[in-house]
Amino acid sequence: MRIAWGITGAGHLLQESVNILIKISKEHEVTVLLSGAGEEVLKMYGLFESVKNLTGGKYRELILEDDQRASFPMTGRFSLGTYDLLIVSPTTSNTIGKIVNGIADTLITNAVAQAGKGHVETFIIPVDLESGDLETVLPSKLELDLCQNCETCDASAACPNDAITPGIEINLLKCKGCGACQTACQFGAVTDGRLINIHMRDIDIQNTNKLYEIRGIKVLRHPKDLKSILF
Ligand SMILES: Cc1cc2nc3c(=O)[nH]c(=O)nc-3n(C[C@H](O)[C@H](O)[C@H](O)COP(=O)(O)O)c2cc1C
Structure with missing residues (x-):
């Protein structure tokens, strides 16, 4: 077909x-x-x-x-x-x-x-x-409550697309979802695939x-x- x-x-x-x-x-x-x-x-x-x-x-x-x-x-x-x-x-x-x-x-x-x-x-x-509500999945996200505002942000340094503004957010229009930031951050401040409820x-x-x-x-x-x- x-x-x-x-x-x-x-x-x-x-x-x-x-x-x-x-x-x-x-x-x-x-x-x-x-x-x-x-x-x-x-x-x-x-x-x-x-x-x-x-x-x-x-x-x-x-x-x-x-x-x-x-x-x-x-x-x-x-x-x-x-x-x-x-x-x-x-x-x-x-x-x-x-x-x-x-x-x-x-x-x-x-x-x-x-x-x-x-x-x-x-x-x-x-x-x-x-x-009703629906559980759905987020792309990569910088979790500000876990972010330690390190002097050098390993997640940002690891990003091949310069998508991370340390301590602020991931620019999703630059992010290619490679996950390098997630691996690089020792504090687990980058999540990928977090579930949220939307109405x-x-x-x-x-x-x-x-x-x-x-x-x-x-x-x-x-x-x-x-x-x-x-x-
Ligand atoms: C990360 C992300 C996830 C999105 N997920 C949804 C979704 O699940 N359902 C939805 O209706 N819109 C979602 N949107 C919003 C749509 O992309 C947006 O309304 C867009 O204008 C739709 O255009 P299209 O219908 O021409 O593809 C999402 C946007 C982003 C940035």
């Missing part, structure tokens, strides 16, 4: 999505589409290179939002029968909100719109599914519920639900 897989800027379900993407890429031709935020967040969680390594060759491409300009010409492929399937996982509340309101102004929302016009079956895995907003849950009503779109609860469809 020839599949297009979109990744938006969600940390939640990101590792789980990449795990399934890696498996699928072994058996199918997969083009990966990254929203601008999707690219940034993949880098923050140290997953960008694993995704990039899956691509190379015809229909095994890595398509970046930044390379597509305003009209997203590659999404015309969805009207031309190039892909059998479009998967978007994970899908941010932002992207869901746009899809259910018919807005197409990013690489991923354009892909979904064009897939609808080209009758390409679309599977969407939203991050915001149910009301699901009613508006986001309402938008997800509207997604079920869109013809051509199937909503899945978790990336592993793709296994029964694709393997």
Whole structure:
């Protein structure tokens, strides 16, 4: 099968999505589409290179939002029968909100719109599914209560991307999630993958519920639900 897989800027379900993407890429031709935020967040969680390594060759491409300009010409492929399937996982509340309101102004929302016009079956895995709190995972974080404000910050010195301002924060737009800072700090002041609770907003849950009503779109609860469809 020839599949297009979109990744938006969600940390939640990101590792789980990449795990399934890696498996699928072994058996199918997969083009990966990254929203601008999707690219940034993949880098923050140290997953960008694993995704990039899956691509190379015809229909095994890595398509970046930044390379597509305003009209997203590659999404015309969805009207031309190039892909059998479009998967978007994970899908941010932002992207869901746009899809259910018919807005197409990013690489991923354009892909979904064009897939609808080209009758390409679309599977969407939203991050915001149910009301209440959700446990989710953070990228690298400088824990100020553990930071000893050392004269020379070993974590900052170890960072190949100059992403750490000692005693203040990690600049996530520079961080590539390599984990060198975590190993370097003897006080454990850098965490990677700390779990936090976030509250699901009613508006986001309402938008997800509207997604079920869109013809051509199937909503899945978790990336592993793709296994029964694709393997
Ligand atoms: C580290 C990090 C993690 C994020 N995780 C989520 C998330 O799990 N769900 C979500 O809806 N937005 C999340 N965001 C916010 C989105 O990236 C942001 O709303 C972005 O504008 C979404 O753009 P997109 O929908 O075009 O990808 C996260 C942002 C950062 C910096």
